[in-house]
Amino acid sequence: xxxxxxxxxxxLAVLLSNCVNNKNMQNDKDSLVIxxxxxxxxxxxxxxxxxxxxILRLSNDAILGQVDKIVKHNNCIFLLDAFITKxxxxxxxxxxxxxxxxxxxxxxxxxxxxxxxxxxxxxxILAVVSRxxxxxxxxxxxxxxxxxxxxxxxxxxxLSNIENGYAGCMNNLIDDNKPFNLWTMxxxxxxxxxxxxxxxxxxxxxxxxxxxxxxxxxxxxxxQPYDFNIYCVDEKENKVSYKYxxxxxxxxxDIKEYEDIKRINESSPDRYIGGFYTFQETQNYLITRTVFxxxxxxxxxxxxxxxxYVAKPSSYSDKYLISFGKIIxxxxxxxxxxxxxxxVNKIIVGKDKYNDFESMYPIQVKNLREKFKGVFISEEYxxxxxxxxxxxx
Numbered sequence: 001x002x003x004x005x006x007x008x009x010x011x012l013a014v015l016l017s018n019c020v021n022n023k024n025m026q027n028d029k030d031s032l033v034i035x036x037x038x039x040x041x042x043x044x045x046x047x048x049x050x051x052x053x054x055i056l057r058l059s060n061d062a063i064l065g066q067v068d069k070i071v072k073h074n075n076c077i078f079l080l081d082a083f084i085t086k087x088x089x090x091x092x093x094x095x096x097x098x099x100x101x102x103x104x105x106x107x108x109x110x111x112x113x114x115x116x117x118x119x120x121x122x123x124x125i126l127a128v129v130s131r132x133x134x135x136x137x138x139x140x141x142x143x144x145x146x147x148x149x150x151x152x153x154x155x156x157x158x159l160s161n162i163e164n165g166y167a168g169c170m171n172n173l174i175d176d177n178k179p180f181n182l183w184t185m186x187x188x189x190x191x192x193x194x195x196x197x198x199x200x201x202x203x204x205x206x207x208x209x210x211x212x213x214x215x216x217x218x219x220x221x222x223x224q225p226y227d228f229n230i231y232c233v234d235e236k237e238n239k240v241s242y243k244y245x246x247x248x249x250x251x252x253x254d255i256k257e258y259e260d261i262k263r264i265n266e267s268s269p270d271r272y273i274g275g276f277y278t279f280q281e282t283q284n285y286l287i288t289r290t291v292f293x294x295x296x297x298x299x300x301x302x303x304x305x306x307x308x309y310v311a312k313p314s315s316y317s318d319k320y321l322i323s324f325g326k327i328i329x330x331x332x333x334x335x336x337x338x339x340x341x342x343x344v345n346k347i348i349v350g351k352d353k354y355n356d357f358e359s360m361y362p363i364q365v366k367n368l369r370e371k372f373k374g375v376f377i378s379e380e381y382x383x384x385x386x387x388x389x390x391x392x393x
Contacts, residue, residue, distance in 0.1 A: 015106050031229075031240045036299045036310055038249050038273060038292045043322070046309040049285060049300055050335075051391040054315055055064065055344075056095035057372065059384040064089060067383075069211060070127070070329040070336045073119045073141060077385070078126060080117045088117060090144060095385070099144050102128055102137070116158045118213070129159045133239060136189075146298040153191050154183065157206070160213035162220050164235050165192070172207040172225055174198050176264045178318055182222060183237060195238060196224050201258040216281035216332055223279050226251075230279050230286075238257065242286060244299070249273045249292065270294075282390050287335075289327060296327065311338070316388075320371070321357060321364035323348055325386050335388040341378035 007088060046305075055176035056077075058064065065084025070077065076098065078374075079089045088101040103110045111130035114137075118127050125147060128137040134152040136159065139145065156168035166185045180194035206225065214221045221241065222231045228250065230242040251272045260295060264272075270293045275336055288299040300309040313324035322344065325337030348369050350358035358365045 005185050031243045033243045035245045041310045041312050043314050051390045052389050054387040056385040058095050059097040060381050061097035064382050067328050120161045158212050162234050167233050169212045172202050173191045174203040196229050211278045214280050223276050225276050235382045320368045321361040336381040337386045340383050341381040344384050345377045
């Protein structure tokens, strides 16, 4: 199998709706259409999305490599490092280190390439998806011990539990003569439906930043790489729930081949939106994460007022002064981001070479100092985790 080529250039994206080859896709005539104007962005703290934040100093009892995904369940936070340590780090809500999961190897209780994690509340497990060796490792959420290791039918990058089964995403990897991106499976991992045929020119052209599955109440949503529709997936049907209209920033629908994308991207940089990398529904909002002109942005739709915004994740300066950080995940309750220890330390000190934070935000700097009073912060320490809680109004 050829090595996967990870495309990290956000602006490289295309609608592949013409490539959908699935008899089970339901009519989308009743789908909600949401218009987003990426030429008019606003501050994220001006749209009513964020109610409050919490800042966690992640203990250095374990050294994080990088964080590719976060899952919060009850009082535990699970951080996946898929490429450096190839581990899952478990912390509590105070930032204290609890345990490091996953043993790398070829043994029956080991895995080679952990790529995704999710919580299955019905089974009371944290599931770890290992792509290369096609394994699903199940850890008990109560004691964090490994319960079982299941064999997967395909080398999935991402997996989610759905009603009476699972859904898996290939992320544009063709591994046999059935080149489809999305598969549904039974509870025993028997393959059922296949969706979104992968064009041969797109084989192994994947995004390392996409998180294709999300959950709201009992619904599981899926975002297809290089697509602007939101699909609801279950064992019975798959349908378009939400359609996004990006106006002139949408890629031409007749563009299909990878070489066409490269050519247009070179001739017209910064013209088109680089796909959706995360989608999340909450009690009051529909939220997408994307990049436009090298800037990370959030598309926000207010379900109550039906207003839409394109929001810039800017620094928080209400109770504390702190940057928004690098977004690593969302769920029904919050956005999760990471801020380097170096950045936090500069604000606590009060200034750096270019800014005098204390003179501009004296109260906020004071509050941050009080929160971490007596705590030594080295620039080489683990990053700080920010939890941006959504407004419930």
